[in-house]
Structure formats: structure tokens, C-alpha cells
Amino acid sequence: MSAKLIKQTHFDAIIIGGGACGLMCAVQAGFLGKQTLILEKNDKVGAKILISGGGRCNYTNLYASHQQFISENEHFVKSAFAQWTVDDTISFFETYGITGKEKTLGQLFPQSDKARDVVKVFTDLCHDLGQQIQCNADVKQVEQTAEGFKIVYESYGEEAELTAPRVVIASGGLPIAKMGATDFGLRTARKFNLNIVNTAPALVPLTITGKDQPWYEQLSGNSIFCRVWNDRASFDENILFTHWGLSGPAILQISSYWRPGEFIYIDLLPDQDITQLIQEERTVNGKKMLLNFLTTFYTRKFVEALSNHLPVEKNLASLSKTDLESIHNLIHNFKVKPAGDKGYDKAEVMRGGVSTEELYSKTLEVKKIPGLFFGGECVDVTGWLGGYNFQWAWASGFVIAQNI
Template sequence: MYDAIIVGAGACGLMCAAQAGLRGKKTLLIERNEKPGAKILISGGGRCNYTNLGTSIENFVSENPKFLNAAFQQWTVADTLNFFESHGIFGEEKTLGQLFPSSNKAKDIVAVFTKILFQTQQDIMLNTQVLAVAKVGDYFELTIQSEKGKSVLKTGKVVLASGGLPVVKLGASDFALRVAKQFGMDIVPTAPALVPLTITGKEAEWYASLSGNAVFARVFNKEISFEENILFTHWGLSGPAILQISSYWRAGQEFFIDLMPLQSMEALIKEERTLGGRRTLAQLIQPYFTKKMVDALGKFLPIQVKIASMSKAEAKLVVETLHKFKVKAAGDKGYDKAEVMRGGVSTDNLTPKTMEAKAIPGLYFGGEAVDITGWLGGYNFQWAWASGYAIAQAL
């Protein structure tokens, strides 16, 4: 008998097993992949942005972001730093509070956990899939499929840290959501998040012509704005600012791009007029964009008109276009290109301090399976560590 069986050896599951082991508990960690931490290993291009120094509940999308308070009070960013530093991992801040291991190797993060699991004698089963979870009396029965065939395990507590729907090739599935539904729990509708957006129809060719061009921009809608790079692609838009806004985007909605967030186009035109206005619009904006971008903007703007000859209506069009470029995306690139899943097990069903299902004692949910979705930049890892720690304290 184990104190708990943990399904999924991702960030949340690994932290949960490690912290439970450090408390003297005995757990079994079940992972369908051939090695633990598969998603950790590919995160940040193999470098792993493992937390963000500026983490707060404002950096998360959820029907109830305040649910995070209980976990974040138990496990803070400082706790994450101290935990990894005590195991030889020192962080380097790259940008916007994003922390990476100084070695730039995600495998070093995973190694911290495998070492703790070994030292605390936790068990791990790899290449093993949990097919079903059933409640039988005071216990749970887990039907598993391993290389040895099917078998049934019995335990008093089950932790579902099996992630969400991105990325299928890493074994992603909706298993945690199916189990939650089976036990009558509510699910907030799910969708890809932190995901590139696609453009179709008459505008598609224009975006495709700019493929490979990156621009520092402010991407915004009525809810929120992000200032980071955007990247034009042959199918639409990507880059950090686009991934960020995608978590707040729904099909059919518009959003806007300020292509010159650090300048005022109105002021630049006014200044140019005082100097005689001999330059064309193309010459005026050339320092801020690639030639290809300037040429492409010619579809919308009178780029060959001299500033002195520009009418008030044309000047207004220039300001509106460059500071409030309207985008109507057709869709997104789906779960296999998404960093995370939006939605999941409703926080209304869980006790904030322990992540235990209110109606099913002994059943816990953490990490990406829960309706908590962080911004790009290490926030989702901080949630995974915090929820894994919180659950471990209750085992």
C-alpha cells in the first residue's frame, strides 16, 4: 500500500512525489512516457523557464484566479528559488522576470526530482498508462496498462497530475478531465492557450508575404495588453505577444496591434511637417521597420506621399493603422502547437489549500488539469510547483 498514487510525472507530479517523500510518505508515480518530465525537457527550447520573479494571481486566466492565493501562500517564488538552489540550480533572469537555470539545461531541473525520488525511496513506473480510476469503499482502484499487461492497484489517495491536451506526442490526454467528469465534477470548457493564431481569407496572403518578419509591438484587446515581439508567419501570427493574447482571445473576436508602441506617429508627422515635410511616409517610418514591412504597409497606407502633401484624413489613417492595426484571426494552431490548455477542472470543486475534490475525499487535482492557466514566461511552472507542494502536504 502507498500513501498515494500520483498519475503523471510532469512538473506537478514530480514536485508532489518529491515533497511527499521529504515528509516521509511513500508514493508511486505513474508515467506513460519512457522518462519523467517530458514536457519540462522541451520547455523553453530545452532551457526551461522554471518560474517568474513577478508571479501574482493577475498573471493567470481562470474563472476564479483568487483560488491561487492558498497555494501561492504555501509555496512562493522564493520557495522555488530556495528549493532549486539547495540542489545546485541557480537562476538567471533573461527578460520580464523569466528565470532559467544558469546551465540553460532543462534536464538539470528534472534531475533534481529524480535524485529526491531515489533518496526518499519513492517508486516510479514508466511506460505505464492509467486506464481507469474507480472508488471502491474507502479505497481507489486504478486499472493500469504496462509492458507486463493489465493490472489493478489499490490506494487510499490518488493525485491526478496528468496535465492537459498539449502536446499529444508527449502523451498528453484528457484523462484527468474524464475522471473528474466521471465523479460528477464540473469542467470549464477547454481550448489551446499560449498558441499561434491563424489568418485565412483575403488577408492571408498579406500576412504570408511578411513571413519571418518580427516586430516589437503592443498587442491588446478590451481586457488586456502585452508588449513583446510579434512574428509574421506564412499562416498568420506568432511570437510572445501573440501567444499571450491568445489566452484572452475567442473565435470571432478582434484584437489590435500597436506596431510602434514606443513612438507617437502623430508626433512624428507633426515634427516632420515643421522640418518642411519633404520625406515620404515610407522614409519617415523606415527606421522602425524592415523594408519588406514598409512595402507591405503600402497596401493600407499612402507610403509614397510626402508628409507635407498628406491630408488630415490620410494622417489620421496612418496613426490609426500603425497604432491600432486590427486583426481578426480565423483560429489557432491547435493543441500540438499550444504551450498549455485553457480551462479544465473547475476550482469550485476543489479545496484551495489542498486541491482535494470536495465531494470525493482522497482525490486530488493539480497543475494543468485545473482551470488555472498562466501567462507565457514561467508562470505555469510556478503553479505546477505550488499545486504539487500543496497536495503533498495533505497526503
């Protein structure tokens, strides 16, 4: 990676953003004999790859399909996923020394558990294929010209211009600012009068404020396997109580489908019926207190917190029909109205982005601006937690590379 301005002037395409999409695009273009340049704002490429999965990089999901993505056009990703499949991702990384290991729910991680190994595959290939990378390159503007596009960028205190017949915007979304995230992709789309689907943090913890906050604070650190749902989606995974609200995989998942002012619902004992379990237990041991019975399923701290809402001091035999209904409703239909979310700094991804109506699904080229492409997170395609967003990044990078 050069610490000087690029001297070469001719490129088949300039790729703005050295994240997952941009890196895959450069490598795949190199395989086709095309010359590309990556302009990366950070001092190294792959910043978000390096922190993903706690530095272990959940680089795809065995079950990825269009069904795990949120977009105004739910069918848009089908073409890209037909061109670059999960098997293609697995084979690509295996070819360059990364064997995957499955964890929960189809999530695939490198055997080494090192995200830097994933980034190294791309930097090594870029070097071998003659694809150039310019880090510390802050792109100021993209302008359309008679010959293609002019890129104005600043690097190491100097301003420079480059031209190319094609430009790829793979600059990511708004999370996470400290990792170099900016609204560059959205600004560029607006400059070219492209429609943008409203953006918001996604895969993000939810906050609880006001009179309910102390109840959540006392449970900070408690993790429970639950079913979390609203009228749009449902997820069976762990939730985590925090001093400011709720987190954990199930909460991050539902956050992508939640809107301010809405409720979410939590089944604290999915696939079981608490009423039936109580009925069975009290035929054997009716003197057992509800508190002790519930500690079969939850930590004592959590059960004690439920004492605000349930008659935990009663023994099972003395529970009335009304008591049982209250217990059932609380355990299986725990109602939460989040105050908000933790914002882009804690979000895994951005929801919304460049409208898919503006792009050809087979090429990801802008319909009304030949030679301009958008891929990765800045497009209105948002995946679930668990490697899905990486699969979209690899697929979109591949597809663009075939067409630049």
C-alpha cells in the same frame, strides 16, 4: 525507473502523471516520510519540462502572483501561492544546484540553460527518498473503493491493479499529443461527476485565412515590438508574422484571452505617437518620403507591405489631415480578426479544466471525494507565458503533498 511492474503494494498515495506537478508532489511527500508512486505514461518523466523554453526551461517568474492567471475563480490560486512562493521555488532549486538567471520580464532559467538539469533534480530526489516511478504506465481507470482507490493500468503489455488511500491526478492538459498528452484528467473528473470549465488551446499562435492570408505570408519572419490588446487584456511584447498568421510572445499571451469571432488590436508603435513624429520630421525634412520615414521604425519589407494601406510614396510635407488620420489608425490601431488558432499541438497550455469550485483551495482535494486530488494543468488555472504555469505546477504539487 523500473522496466517491470511495481511489486510494492502499499503507498500513501499514487500520483498519476510524472510532469512538474507530479514530480514536485512526490518529492515533497518524500520529505514528509510518505511513500508515493508515480505512474507515467511516457518512457521517461518530465517530457514537457524537457521541451519547455526551447529545452532551456523557464521554471518560474519573479513576478508571479494570482494576477497572471486565468480562472473562473481569480482568487483560487492565492492559497497555494501563499504556501509555496516564488522564493520557495528559487530556494528549492538552488539547494539542488540550479541557480536561476533572469531573462526578460522576470523569466527565470537555469544558468546551464538545460531543462534536463531540472528533471534530474526530481529523479535524483525520488531515488534518494525512495519514491517510486513506473514509466510506460498507461492508467486505464481510477475507481473509488471502501478503502480508498483502485488503479488499473497497463505497462509493458501487462495489466496490473494497485490500491491506495489517496490518488493525485497530475496528468496535465491536452497539449501536446506527441509528448503523450491525453484527456485522462478530464475523463477522470467527468467519471466522478465533477464540473469542467470548457477547455481550449491557450498560449497558441493565431491563424489568418482567406483574402488577408497572402499579406501575412509575405511578411513571414518579420518580428515587431507591439502592444496587443482586446477588451480583456493587453501585452507589450514582440509579435511574429508567419505564413499562416501571427505568433510571438504578445500573440501567445493574448490568445488566452481571445475567443473565435473576435478581433484583436495591435499598436505597432507603442508609447510613441506616429502623427507627432511625422509633424516633427517634416519641419526638418518635409521632402522625405513616408516610406523612408517609416523604415526608421520597421524593416523595409514591412513598410512596403503597408503600401497597400498607406500613401508611402508621398513626401511628409504633402500628407493631408486625412492621410495622417489613416496613418495613425493603422499604426496604433491595427485591427485583426483571426480565423482560429493552431490547436493543441502548437499550444503551450490548456485553458479551462476541472472547476476550482470542486476543490478545496488550501489542499486541492476534491470536496465530495476525500482522498482524490487534482493539480497542475488539468485544473482551471492557466498562467501567462513566461514561467507562470510552472510556478502553479510546483505550488500545487507542494500543497497536495502536505495533504496526502
